[in-house]
Amino acid sequence: MRYVRFLLPLGLFIGLVFFLAAGLKLDPKEVPSPLIDKASPTFSLTRLEDANKTIRKEDLLGRVWMLNVWASWCVACRQEHPLLLEFSRRKLLPIYGLNYKDERIAGLKWLSNFGNPYDSSLFDQDGRVGIDWGVYGVPETFIMDKQGVVRFKHIGPLTPEVIRTRIEPLVRQLNV
Amino acid sequence: MFKLAFTLCLVLLTIFAHAEEARPASEDPALEARMLSITSELRCLVCQNQTIADSHAGLAIDLREQVRSMLKNGQSNAQILDYMTARYGDFILYRPPLKNSTFVLWIGPLVLLLTGFGVLIFVLRRRSRMPAENFDPEETDFTEDSHSSTRSS
Numbered sequence: 077m078r079y080v081r082f083l084l085p086l087g088l089f090i091g092l093v094f095f096l097a098a099g100l101k102l103d104p105k106e107v108p109s110p111l112i113d114k115a116s117p118t119f120s121l122t123r124l125e126d127a128n129k130t131i132r133k134e135d136l137l138g139r140v141w142m143l144n145v146w147a148s149w150c151v152a153c154r155q156e157h158p159l160l161l162e163f164s165r166r167k168l169l170p171i172y173g174l175n176y177k178d179e180r181i182a183g184l185k186w187l188s189n190f191g192n193p194y195d196s197s198l199f200d201q202d203g204r205v206g207i208d209w210g211v212y213g214v215p216e217t218f219i220m221d222k223q224g225v226v227r228f229k230h231i232g233p234l235t236p237e238v239i240r241t242r243i244e245p246l247v248r249q250l251n252v
Numbered sequence: 253m254f255k256l257a258f259t260l261c262l263v264l265l266t267i268f269a270h271a272e273e274a275r276p277a278s279e280d281p282a283l284e285a286r287m288l289s290i291t292s293e294l295r296c297l298v299c300q301n302q303t304i305a306d307s308h309a310g311l312a313i314d315l316r317e318q319v320r321s322m323l324k325n326g327q328s329n330a331q332i333l334d335y336m337t338a339r340y341g342d343f344i345l346y347r348p349p350l351k352n353s354t355f356v357l358w359i360g361p362l363v364l365l366l367t368g369f370g371v372l373i374f375v376l377r378r379r380s381r382m383p384a385e386n387f388d389p390e391e392t393d394f395t396e397d398s399h400s401s402t403r404s405s
Contacts, residue, residue: 107297107340107341107343108341108343109341110337110338110339110340110341110342111339177310202314203310203311203314207311207314207315207318207339208339209339210339210340210341211311212297212298212311212340213297213298
């Protein structure tokens with residue numbers, strides 16, 4: 077009974093420390109996407125490089141593909157860009173860009189300056205398609221399976237770890 | 253003389269200056285009020301401690317516009333909140349719905365409060381059964397640090 081007086085507060089304290097430590101590791105910016113394992117939103121947008129050609133969701137069914145949301149005004153996109161370029165050279169899957177709330181000329185100039193990792197970029201000038209995809213922090217990266225279901229979402233710049241530990245295994249698994 | 257002319261000029265200039273009340277962003281004040289009441293329930297995901305009604309972030313402006321156009325199309329508040337959670341998840345709601353994953357969030361504070369009351373009642377009851385001499389004031393030893401004399405049981 078004597079010890080309980082000391083052990084109880086100590087136990088409570090240790091419990092609190094664990095809760096707070098776990099809380100420090102959680103990133104409040106990483107909001108779980110409700111789109112995961114749901115059919116991807118429909119879209120029909122013109123290509124950034126050709127205003128007369130549209131790409132619709134249906135055009136990409138039957139393939140595992142990546143959607144990377146970017147903009148010429150987005151600083152973190154530039155940070156992620158070399159990695160994405162390198163990843164695109166490995167041709168693991170088609171990569172489509174979603175040029176989010178940008179100007180066509182600025183977007184094209186950005187790609188010619190820094191390199192173009194995308195098979196094509198969809199031009200979402202007013203950001204409506206971005207809203208449908210729940211975009212709130214550019215860059216964002218999604219991976220869709222052959223049925224057009226969203227299987228993965230990453231918010232913020234891609235890192236070598238994310239590509240190696242999450243994206244590569246997932247693409248391999250989906251392409252089986 | 254110059255000063256007087258200058259002042260006169262300034263005074264005359266005020267004829268051209270006229271103030272107006274700030275116009276509401278939409279022609280329809282009722283719609284604007286409904287829009288604000290809905291968006292003040294929604295968290296801005298770019299700047300997470302602001303509501304979408306308050307925020308100046310680009311996304312918040314777009315979402316306010318989206319709510320406006322949905323209201324114009326005659327959609328209900330519930331439909332608009334569904335639209336938002338389908339895209340951004342429950343996290344966008346400042347009052348998330350009660351379900352398994354949010355159970356602790358809703359019930360937790362109540363449990364803590366009841367536990368506190370429980371402890372309080374337990375302590376008070378135990379004290380009421382103690383003999384009166386337990387509550388005699390402690391003899392304070394002024395040579396010691398005064399903080400050490402605050403324990404009473």
